Amino acid sequence: MRGGQGAARAPVIQFTNCRILRGGALLREDLWVRGGRILDPEKLFFEERRVADEQRDCGGCILAPGFIDVQINGGFGVDFSQASEDVGSGVALVARRILSHGVTSFCPTLVTSPLEVYHKVLPQIPVKSGGPHGAGVLGVHLEGPFISREKRGAHPEAHLRSFEADAFQDVLATYGGLDNVRIVTLAPELGHSQEVIRALTALGICVSLGHSVADLGTAEEAVQSGATFITHLFNAMLPFHHRDPGIVGLLTSDRLPAGRHIFYGMIADGIHTNPAALRIAHRAHPKGLVLVTDAVPALGLGNGRHTLGQQEVEVDGLTAYVAGCSVESALEAASLHPAQLLGLEKRKGTLDFGADADFVVLDDSLHVRATYISGELVWQVEEARP
Amino acid sequence: MRRIRWTRRGLLCAGVYIRVLRLRATRAGWGRSGLLGVGCFSCSSVGRASGSTGLNLSWKLCVTIMRLVILDNYDLASEWAAKYICNRIIQFRPGQDRYFTLGLPTGSTPLGCYKKLIEYHKNGDLSFKYVKTFNMDEYVGLPRNHPESYHSYMWNNFFKHIDIDPNNAHILDGNATDLQAECDAFEKKIKEAGGIDLFVGGIGPDGHIAFNEPGSSLVSRTRLKTLAMDTILANAKYFDGDLSKVPTMALTVGVGTVMDAREVMILITGAHKAFALYKAIEEGVNHMWTVSAFQQHPRTIFVCDEDATLELRVKTVKYFKGLMHVHNKLVDPLYSMKEGN
Numbered sequence A: 001m002r003g004g005q006g007a008a009r010a011p012v013i014q015f016t017n018c019r020i021l022r023g024g025a026l027l028r029e030d031l032w033v034r035g036g037r038i039l040d041p042e043k044l045f046f047e048e049r050r051v052a053d054e055q056r057d058c059g060g061c062i063l064a065p066g067f068i069d070v071q072i073n074g075g076f077g078v079d080f081s082q083a084s085e086d087v088g089s090g091v092a093l094v095a096r097r098i099l100s101h102g103v104t105s106f107c108p109t110l111v112t113s114p115l116e117v118y119h120k121v122l123p124q125i126p127v128k129s130g131g132p133h134g135a136g137v138l139g140v141h142l143e144g145p146f147i148s149r150e151k152r153g154a155h156p157e158a159h160l161r162s163f164e165a166d167a168f169q170d171v172l173a174t175y176g177g178l179d180n181v182r183i184v185t186l187a188p189e190l191g192h193s194q195e196v197i198r199a200l201t202a203l204g205i206c207v208s209l210g211h212s213v214a215d216l217g218t219a220e221e222a223v224q225s226g227a228t229f230i231t232h233l234f235n236a237m238l239p240f241h242h243r244d245p246g247i248v249g250l251l252t253s254d255r256l257p258a259g260r261h262i263f264y265g266m267i268a269d270g271i272h273t274n275p276a277a278l279r280i281a282h283r284a285h286p287k288g289l290v291l292v293t294d295a296v297p298a299l300g301l302g303n304g305r306h307t308l309g310q311q312e313v314e315v316d317g318l319t320a321y322v323a324g325c326s327v328e329s330a331l332e333a334a335s336l337h338p339a340q341l342l343g344l345e346k347r348k349g350t351l352d353f354g355a356d357a358d359f360v361v362l363d364d365s366l367h368v369r370a371t372y373i374s375g376e377l378v379w380q381v382e383e384a385r386p
Numbered sequence B: 001m002r003r004i005r006w007t008r009r010g011l012l013c014a015g016v017y018i019r020v021l022r023l024r025a026t027r028a029g030w031g032r033s034g035l036l037g038v039g040c041f042s043c044s045s046v047g048r049a050s051g052s053t054g055l056n057l058s059w060k061l062c063v064t065i066m067r068l069v070i071l072d073n074y075d076l077a078s079e080w081a082a083k084y085i086c087n088r089i090i091q092f093r094p095g096q097d098r099y100f101t102l103g104l105p106t107g108s109t110p111l112g113c114y115k116k117l118i119e120y121h122k123n124g125d126l127s128f129k130y131v132k133t134f135n136m137d138e139y140v141g142l143p144r145n146h147p148e149s150y151h152s153y154m155w156n157n158f159f160k161h162i163d164i165d166p167n168n169a170h171i172l173d174g175n176a177t178d179l180q181a182e183c184d185a186f187e188k189k190i191k192e193a194g195g196i197d198l199f200v201g202g203i204g205p206d207g208h209i210a211f212n213e214p215g216s217s218l219v220s221r222t223r224l225k226t227l228a229m230d231t232i233l234a235n236a237k238y239f240d241g242d243l244s245k246v247p248t249m250a251l252t253v254g255v256g257t258v259m260d261a262r263e264v265m266i267l268i269t270g271a272h273k274a275f276a277l278y279k280a281i282e283e284g285v286n287h288m289w290t291v292s293a294f295q296q297h298p299r300t301i302f303v304c305d306e307d308a309t310l311e312l313r314v315k316t317v318k319y320f321k322g323l324m325h326v327h328n329k330l331v332d333p334l335y336s337m338k339e340g341n
Helices: A005-009 A041-048 A087-101 A115-124 A167-175 A193-202 A216-225 A246-252 A275-284 A307-321 A327-334 A336-341 B074-092 B111-122 B150-157 B179-192 B229-239 B255-259 B271-281 B290-296 B314-321 B324-330
Strands: A012-016 A019-022 A025-027 A031-034 A054-057 A062-065 A067-072 A103-110 A140-143 A181-186 A206-209 A263-266 A289-291 A359-362 A368-373 A376-380 B005-007 B010-013 B016-021 B038-040 B045-047 B062-071 B100-104 B131-135 B137-139 B198-201 B223-226 B249-252 B264-268 B299-305
Touching (some): A019 A327, A041 B150, A062 A327, A067 A140, A087 A115, A087 A368, A103 A115, A181 A193, A206 A216, A263 A275, B062 B074, B062 B314, B074 B111, B074 B198, B179 B249, B271 B290
Parallel strands (some): A012 A054, A067 A103, A103 A140, A181 A206, A263 A289, B100 B198
Antiparallel strands (some): A012 A031, A359 A368, B137 B249
16 A cells, blocks of 8 residues: 555654665665655654654665666566467566566566567556565567667567558557557657657657667657657667767757757666677766666576676676766666656655655665565565564 | 862852852752752762751852863864763653753754764663753744754754654744744743753854844743844855845744753854854853853853864963863763663
8 A cells, every 4th residue: 555544554664774875875864664655754753753663774785766677578488579368477477586686667578579469468468566476567668560670680570560651540550559558669760650759659658769770860850759768779770970870879969859868778788788888878878877688588597697687787787897887876777767767756766755665675786685665575585684 | 078168259169169149949940949059060969958968058059150161172072062961861860750851952063962962872871762852943934844944954963863752852843823822832841841951052153042143132032033144144054155045034942041941051162153152251241142141040061172262361261171170070970871770
């Protein structure tokens, strides 16, 4: 139960002996939680005249907002793009397993698929709050099929599509409806894409540019039409060229709508992108970096830590590879920035007062020791904790 | 036990002059009965006329003691003050029906003292479970959760680190609909708590106590005050140096309110306070330097660092420095609640 009338009577829990990520810095403060939300203890003291009902010692650990993964295709043997009868349990399995990696919310991602798959799978992945059962589902990320042939990467060529004359209807027909959809990745150089972008944005869906050969001008136009994200920067797009930076140039473009900046996903495992390239992007536009896993079904098998072990590696990798990138920046890239991308920054990705109490307890090497959703412990590391 | 004898200037005990004032039965002296004590500096004990000090006195006295405690630097001064408060609370033996009431200041001067008190609490030596606090003042019109409000100051620098009951932490509400009623209610709360055992305060560069600006009545009570320009200038540093952002009015305890406390401790550190200290203790009682009113309080301690004494006479400073061995008996031994005292 979050908020509401009963919240005032819910027990107040005070997490002590910790450093919390707040305002971009790690502060030596206690974290107060009540009714599934982060509580303002000063207000509690002066207005309600109450103290904590329970104190929990965090052993000097870091408390960061729960990680949000906006691009994950499956894991642990589950493939979200498979049209099975029971997609729900596959999603639930992944949702539960990623808790141990500190992910508290995610967007199940579907790669380019035939129509039947979309029609069958999409209705089975509703938006869902997280809890002891698993991380919360924020909505589906549809990566394709409206993408470039040349830059399709691992996507099946047979199912690629371009927009027909009545582009938006084409989109609806392809996906069978946009009810549970949160992000759509498309290539803006396709004909009629601008009107699609506008229509999707008007519905509150986040449009991302990726798997594309667009030049910078086309990309800027797409952003002006409402696109806000770049899917795995550098991968599946034209390389940066000094006379036409392509999509990569959006990071420093001066032709974006006022007050807005672009977010860009990065798979910072040191493999998809050379760490030096990662650093260039980060230094050019630190506030837009969003860490994603782009995990595939095979991952997580055998080596249980790999899936978001990637994220851990990323986070570690980010701090190890990107000189001048602090722990705080890395943590924000995994939590705050994806929340901002999806317009959820008041509730998710932050430890500000009133936000949902989704957070992770990390040691100094940024290994996850415990995961909390709505203030409830949903996972903790095996060795006994008091 | 040293003997008390009369001299031309009053009682002399161990070389310390003790002035005798007419008893004011309704004023708080020592002890809640408000009378009957001889306080000896060197004995640092409060005795009753019945002779628990071993003295045979048959008259009732209300004796004033003014202590000027001079430490080398800010940190030592903060520590001395914190130790004194700690000892006072513990020796009082607070409990379920017996709360120790503390008046508290804000500003940069007491920060070191608060830090030490928090340290004693975290070590398990001091609990604030049976302590009631009354803050001196609060800005008018500043939202309670504004980072510069005194509520925020007290929460961040003190309350959130200790075990005080929120119902016992009293701060004036600068956003009350009826400000005077709020002030009257505050006075009433102090009274209901049995008066203040120890009021800790600071001094402004213009010699004010709390927000009792120059010209305030020396018998004033808790009320609304407009801030003097000196105060606004001094506070501007907390508002990004922008004078227009500094509140111009505040609710404050009166000079009379603080004078009612059984004991007063004023913390004064830094060269910029030196002139105010000089005016407060080497010149006469004057409503333009409201801290000077405490010359007439039965039990006042001024705790300072070297820099704050820069405007005093060498003779004064030497005299009180020479008494440090006596002063230090008040803080050494430092008591602890651990042994179950």
